[in-house]
Amino acid sequence: SQSLLALGLLLLLSLSLDGEVALAAEDGEFAYQGFATANLTLDGLATVMPNGLLLLTDTESSNTGHAFHPAPLQFLLESSTTTTSSTTMARSFSTTFVFAISSRYDGLTSYGLAFVVAPTSNLSTANGGRYMGLLNATNGTASHRILAVELDTIMDVAFRDIDSNHVGIDVNSLVSRQAKPAGYYSNENGAFQDLRLNSRKPMQVWVDYDAQARRINVTLAPVQVPKPRNPLLSEVIDLSTVMVDEMYVGFSASSGTPGDNHHSVLGWSFSFDGPAPALDFFKLPALPRLGPKPRSKILDVVLPPATVSLVIAVLAAVFFFLWHRRRFAEVREDWEDEFGPHRFAYKDLFHATEGFSGRNLLGVGGFGRVYRGLLSAFNLEVAVKRVSHDSKQGLREFIAEVVSIGRLQHRNLARLLGYCRRKGELLLVYEYMENGSLDKYLHTQNKPALHWPERFRIIKGVASSLLYLHEEWEQIVIHRDIKASNVLLDSQMNGRLGDFGLARLYDHVTVSKTTHVVGTMGYLALELIRTGKATPLTDVFAFGVFILEVACGRRPINSSKDITELVLVDWVLEHHRNGSILDVVDPRLMGNFNTEEGTLLLKLGLLCSYPSANARPSMRKVMQYLNRDQSIPDLSAYMSYNRIAMMQNEGFDSYVMSYPSSNTNICVVSGESSVSILEEGR
Known part of the structure; x- marks a missing residue:
């Protein structure tokens, strides 16, 4: 009977405790002194460490x-x-x-x-x-x-x-x-x-x-x-x-x-309905150490009286400190505080690239050299571009653009991680792409020819990134230098559009009486050359030339003496009119390509690179064509560049329609440019 009584008391006590816990939960009062025993609902990166620390990221x-x-x-x-x-x-x-x-x-x-x-x-x-x-x-x-x-x-x-x-x-x-x-x-x-x-x-x-x-x-x-x-x-x-x-x-x-x-x-x-329960700081879990290591205790040892050797050691230390600081000195102004999270230390970039060693050199362009680097603190591979800049005019706006572009997130964009300034030099830090730039696979003999499915996927990926830039981000972003050398290939051979921002820096240092056209010959729309004003449709033009370059394996302007092959667009157009458009597909494919996709890409390339801006499709339309949601319109009225040039010489400039007015909230950025056209202001 005593055991039954004890069991009954335990059951009654259990019911009583259950009621108190339910009441407390319903009342909404709780206190966690660490989270080791807490039953939190977690998702994403959130986790509870063994010592009870709640780690959200x-x-x-x-x-x-x-x-x-x-x-x-x-x-x-x-x-x-x-x-x-x-x-x-x-x-x-x-x-x-x-x-x-x-x-x-x-x-x-x-x-x-x-x-x-x-x-x-x-x-x-x-x-x-x-x-x-x-x-x-x-x-x-x-x-x-x-x-x-x-x-x-x-x-x-x-x-x-x-x-x-x-x-x-x-x-x-x-x-x-x-x-x-x-x-x-x-x-x-x-x-x-x-x-x-x-x-x-x-x-x-x-x-x-x-x-x-x-x-x-x-x-x-x-x-x-x-x-x-x-x-x-x-x-x-x-x-x-x-x-x-x-x-x-x-x-x-x-x-x-x-x-x-x-x-x-x-x-x-x-x-x-009352103050939250106080937290006991002595019961809270400890934080992991992530910062610099503690100062060595050797410095705390009491030294003997000053000697000549000590004086020499102190002078050597001072000399080394000053030399080290000068070696890694940076340019930093007060207005850069707001961009602090996106600024890298020069010392870290120097060590990441092994002192900008020649064996880490990835390439040389019109704006400077690009080096491969490893940021050991993050175990992150990067590409560091060194750009010379002598002008302070517009530099603050340019850095703001760099930071803004750093917020772009799309699977087919090469991410710009941040920047650093040192003396007359600007360093831009990008994601590193394992397989380099697309143009090496199209135009060099020591690289294997890209298979057709890879080419189609790369074109579609770049189109998706341009749709994001033109219509899906918070601002309209105009790239201004779309070409094969600015498309990088990741480890899975996916195309990533890169090289934002550099031509904008060049804009800031030009004189006000100069019309500055930035881009690469062969990719420049006629209205861009005439007005100097970039729009989303000038990007579409360059993308059209890019499609033909990838499909045909030829540069936009060839060195051939045959005038029909001088301009890639006109050469493809001529074959289209002759009913032999598939003959222009890269011969290195040896006929191993999808003819339906080949016809689609070649016609789309011609449509996007149409001389009249108003006749070009938007990037949203381009994606619909690539996804076969819509059929490409008839190209029978397409006019060649040679014909357009003849009409201009004969005084018919108005035939080439002006570009449409663009949204006022436009962020115009660009990549490394192969050529800049400067015309005296009119």
Whole structure:
């Protein structure tokens, strides 16, 4: 009987404890002193380390990470307004957490992390990078209810960020309702103390919402500093218009270039209708060391009295320090602070390329030399382009463009990772492509001929990247130098369009009375030569010539004495009119190609390179043709370049239609140019 009584008591105690846990979960109060035993909902890069540290992103990947409390919380309550009606009201809540943003590479950061309240814990449709895993380019509207407190380490002009080290309150958008530089107000004298979010040091954040006052306060302070009395941010918000009945609470973070950052959360607590439970700093997990190694203790040894040898050693050390600093000296101005995350140290690029050794030289172009390098801190292979620049005019705008282009993300674009400036030199850092440029496979004898499926896939990939540049990114981007040598091949022989930005730098140093046309002869549209103004349709023209170059294995302008083969477009057109268009396909294929695809590409190349700009298709149309969603129109009215030139000489300039007016929000960038045409301003 005693054993039965004991069993009954244990069962009663168990039921009682289960009720308390359920009540606590329903009430929404919890505290995590580390996350080793927490049952969080994780996705993306998020993981819990063995010591209980919540790691939202790592230093090996570029993606997003999310971590949410597993159960939704009741954020809305009904309140009676009259005896016959009621309304919903958001509940007061309070949360606090300790976070750290750490990088193994000091000075290189990437985006940040955010505390988020959302109607779902599944944010798989959100973009990484600048969107921090919260929203994307299409769902940042008020219909998607979301509250976030962002700890942002990137300045993004599109989101009206105030700087690259700020805290912001976001409601249904990544444009903060209010934002301030990271820091806190001292309880002793009320003075503002700056904090650097990516300092590798843990910091604590408090987020408090007062439902009666309809006000949200955000407070930031270093770990073990008492909560400041004055919040960093205070904003009036009626969260009853933002929340739904049940919402999930958690964290989101996004990294950029692999190796950028650890985004970590050490502890977290939450409560409705009262202050969140305090966190015990001594129970929080330790951060991994990612920064430079600690200073050697040899320096702490007490030395004997000064001797001659010591003086010599000190002088040698000073000399070495000054020599080392001069050797790796950089040009850095105040306005570059906002671009800091995209700036590489010259010393790291020097070591990555083995001192820009000749054995690492990949190629030489009109703007400078390109070297292969390995950034050991990231285990990342890069291509470093050294460009000479003597002018300060427009350089700030050019660097802004470089950073902007660095945000482009498409599988068929060679990514521009960042830059460095040293004396009269600009260094651009790109993704490294294992198989080099496409032109070597088309026009050199020591490379194997590309198979037809590879050629078709490369053309389709470049077309997809141009559609992204022209229509799918936040600005219209005009490349201005599409050609085989600017298409790089990755390890899978996929085409990546590269070499952005360099001709724009050349634009900045030209005199104002000069019309500057940048590009490569054979790829230049007639209206571009006449007006000097690049448009998406001038890119389409160059792409058409590029299609013919890849399909035929011939350069746009051949050195043959046969006048019919001098201009590739006219040569293909003549065969088209004679019914022998497939005869122009690269003879190295020995007839091993898909005739239907061959006819499609050759006709599309002629259509895209049509002399009249208005007759060329957009890149969206081009993709529809390549996907066979539409048929290519008849080319019977196509007029050759020789005929156009004759009509111009006879005074019929108007026959060549002017290019259409373009969107005013255009970012014109370009790659390394083989030739520049300068005409005196008219």
